[in-house]
Amino acid sequence: MAILDELMRLPGAMAAFEFRGSGELLEHRIAHPDRINPATLDLLAHMCSANMSIAAMQTRGWEQVTAMQGFYPVQEFTLVGFDWSVVVSALRRERCKQAGQSKLPPFTGIVLANESADYEAVFALLERSEPAA
Amino acid sequence: MSIVTDLLARPGVVAAGEYAYRGDRFSYRGALSDEHARMASVMCRATTMGANMEGAMLDSIHPGNGLHPPRGWLVRGPVHTVCVMANVFCLLDHTQGSVNDIIGFMRQNLGDVPYGLI
Numbered sequence: 001m002a003i004l005d006e007l008m009r010l011p012g013a014m015a016a017f018e019f020r021g022s023g024e025l026l027e028h029r030i031a032h033p034d035r036i037n038p039a040t041l042d043l044l045a046h047m048c049s050a051n052m053s054i055a056a057m058q059t060r061g062w063e064q065v066t067a068m069q070g071f072y073p074v075q076e077f078t079l080v081g082f083d084w085s086v087v088v089s090a091l092r093r094e095r096c097k098q099a100g101q102s103k104l105p106p107f108t109g110i111v112l113a114n115e116s117a118d119y120e121a122v123f124a125l126l127e128r129s130e131p132a133a
Numbered sequence: 134m135s136i137v138t139d140l141l142a143r144p145g146v147v148a149a150g151e152y153a154y155r156g157d158r159f160s161y162r163g164a165l166s167d168e169h170a171r172m173a174s175v176m177c178r179a180t181t182m183g184a185n186m187e188g189a190m191l192d193s194i195h196p197g198n199g200l201h202p203p204r205g206w207l208v209r210g211p212v213h214t215v216c217v218m219a220n221v222f223c224l225l226d227h228t229q230g231s232v233n234d235i236i237g238f239m240r241q242n243l244g245d246v247p248y249g250l251i
Contacts, residue, residue, distance in 0.1 A: 040195045047187045051180070055208045058176050066169050070212025070226070078207035079184060080218070080236065081200030113199070114240070119232045123209065 003108055004029045006125060012116035014084065018106040019045035021093070026106050036111060048088040048109060051077050056090075076123060086111045087119065089126035136242050137162055140223050143238065145230020147213070149223040152178050154250055163224070177215070177222040180206060185248075202248040205239065207232065219246040 007016035008029050015036050017028040023046035030036055052074060059071040073094045078087045088109035096104050110122060140149040141162050148163025152174035159174035184203045192201035205218035214232055216223040218239035225235055 036198065037195070040191070040198055043191055043194060044200070047191070051184070051187075051206075054180065054183070058180075059208065059210055062172070062176075065172065066165075068213070071208075071210040071215070074208055074210055076207070076209040078209070079188075079200060079203055080205045080207070080240070081188065081198075081203050084199030086200065111200075119207075119236060123232070 001027050003125075007108070007110045007122075010110065010112065010121055010125065011118050012113035013110060014113060015041060015111040017041050017045060017109050017111075019049060019088075019109065020106055021049060021104065023047075023049035041111075044086060044111070045088075045107075045109065048077060048079070048086065049107065051079070052088065052090055052107065076126060078119065080114065083114055084111055085114055085117050085119075087122050087126070091127055136221055136239075139242075140221070140235070140238070143230060143234060145226045145228070146235070147224040147226055148173075149221065150174060151221050154178065154181075154220055165224075173222060173224070177217050178220070181217060181220070204244055205236075207236070219243040220250075 004016040004027060007013060014032055015030045018026045025042040025045045028041050055074045055077055059074055063069060063072050075091045076087055076089045078085060086109060088107050090107055093104045137149045137151055140146050148161060148165045150159055150161030150170055152159040161170040184206050188201040188203045191198060208215045212226060212228055214225045214227045216225055216235050221243055223235060
């Protein structure tokens with residue numbers, strides 16, 4: 001997948017991955033197999049899928065309760081860990097939903113080192129309208 | 134100044150607050166009602182607790198991964214990003230401010246909060 005290879009070129013990228021809405025790991029790229037492996041990514045994908053669902057529920061309710069806008073739909077969930085961060089995006093899925101498509105693409109995620117993380121660059125790549133072929 | 138006051142002075146920050154890890158005490162500043170700030174505090178505390186449990190689980194299965202202990206999390210919508218680090222939350226209009234700026238500031242000021250407080 002081109003988007004995974006592009007994510008791996010971002011500063012601090014350690015792994016890039018795609019996963020189903022139910023959390024199962026699909027495609028992945030790993031820069032440091034001694035530090036992160038597919039089993040780690042699979043559990044991480046399940047964690048991120050769960051947090052995405054919770055965030056979607058909370059932001060949807062928040063907008064209705066407060067009348068504040070711009071929180072929903074959730075585009076990315078980010079976990080900032082001690083040394084690494086993981087950013088996962090639902091934006092491709094949301095665009096397909098808005099286009100009325102019933103078959104949705106997977107979530108996309110990246111694991112990156114905090115010291116060189118550029119979150120804005122990650123968001124810009126994940127939110128780009130037309131990923132490069 | 135407190136970190137909440139400092140956060141509110143940064144570009145794009147709509148509101149910021151602080152919640153107790155245990156109990157229901159909270160404080161906040163910015164464009165929220167008391168009731169909505171209370172709700173935000175509860176949601177942020179619940180997600181922080183969940184993220185820490187998940188990080189501990191991941192660490193027990195794959196020790197030494199760099200995600201544990203979690204320092205914070207973000208939820209980004211089309212206009213607003215919820216930024217949480219330790220027990221401080223911040224609602225950012227990211228069309229007016231920078232997530233990198235907010236996370237950098239929060240990590241600098243809250244990155245060393247002892248994990249045992251959670």
